[in-house]
Amino acid sequence: MKTGWARAACSDSALCGISKGHLGVLVAELAEPWQARRESELRERRGHGRLRAAGAGPDHQLVFVDRVLVTLVALRWALSHRVLAVLFATSASTIGRAVGEIRPLPAARGFAVPDRPAVRLRTLADVSAYAKAEGVTLRIDGTEVQVRRPKAMARSAARRRNPVRTQDLRPARTGLRARRRPRETACDGYRRALAAHREAAPPSRVDPGIAEAVERQNRAMRELSRRAFPEPDVVPDDAPAPIEQARAQRRRQAAVTEAAALRRARQERAVPDVRYGGRCPGAGCAAAHGLSQLSEL
Structure with missing residues (x-):
């Protein structure tokens, strides 16, 4: 190109x-x-x-x-x-x-001054002195220039391979000291000033009528809270749970029903039935008849 x-x-x-x-x-x-x-x-x-003549090479x-x-x-x-x-x-x-x-070459050469070829300004001090002598106002160029800066946490490969190991040379603590409170370590003047401040502070004065009104209001609020959110009944620790009570009651009812069915079956087996021609039904029929009645209950 x-x-x-x-x-x-x-x-x-x-x-x-x-x-x-x-x-x-x-x-x-x-x-x-x-x-x-x-x-x-x-x-x-x-x-x-x-070793070679000037101009040789790339x-x-x-x-x-x-x-x-x-x-x-x-x-x-x-x-x-x-x-x-x-x-x-x-x-x-x-x-x-x-x-x-x-860039260093023009800086070493210096800056020329108009109409004065022999004068060269090489440093900032020379520029300031010339401007002060000639009554020239200087302006600073604040243009931002983008530069490349190394990363703050960048480390070389050699340092990563061979990290520097530091050793703590501070004396080790033999025990932890209890933290002291400021009032315990305060001077006598601070304590006297604190005691004088407490004595000079006036006691709180509350109107008895206001205190009584506040107490009535608190009692009314507690009563409303008790009505809105009643406390549940206290169940002793050894008392069975409501679900266990319901299951026990159902088991008792089932036992009573079963006993009544068995008694009815025995009575029917002892008394002749007209459906069987005045004969007593067999034990199997009586048991089946009692179980059918039990299932109907």
Whole structure:
């Protein structure tokens, strides 16, 4: 993907904030310090000097001019590194490294003062002193810049594998002391003041008529509550439950009915019946007849 259009757009003064002529001068001034710092970092990383000629090896994803442009646009508009990465067909981490490399160079170069090329403002103290001497009003830019911060509870893998074990060096308690009350540990002055306050407090004075009216009202409310919600009959602990009483009564009634049926059956068996021609029915018939009467009862 070609990035010529992105370079042309970012080099416009509306985005980078400086004219193209000033941009050319800035690139020429910053190229030598950037190259020197780059060679120093590579020498420190390798541990020795260069073995191949300058220019050998892979090319940079962002050339030096593009690095200066993305730094100016990011500082002027606080533009996200992801957006610049899309414009220059690279990654956000590459944009972040480019801004980190180029940003210290203009700061060390200093800020130029209009109509005074020899004056350079490198620190905030220099800017404040110049504004005070020239009567210039300073304005602070409070634009919020989104930054990436590490998580509060993030831990490295090595720390998870080898956690730090702490040891409590405080002396152990031999026993628990009883909690003291504030009045027990109070000074004598506090106790005297508390006693004087209690003596000076006037006793409560209640009108006897009001107290009697309140008592009558309470008795009336208790009587209404007793009528509305009567107390159930108290059943002794050894008394059988109502269900058990009903079952016992039914068993007694069944026994009385069975005894009456048996007596009737015996009487009918002793007296001749006309249905059997004046003969006495057998024991089986009498029993069946008595059981049928028992079932009818």
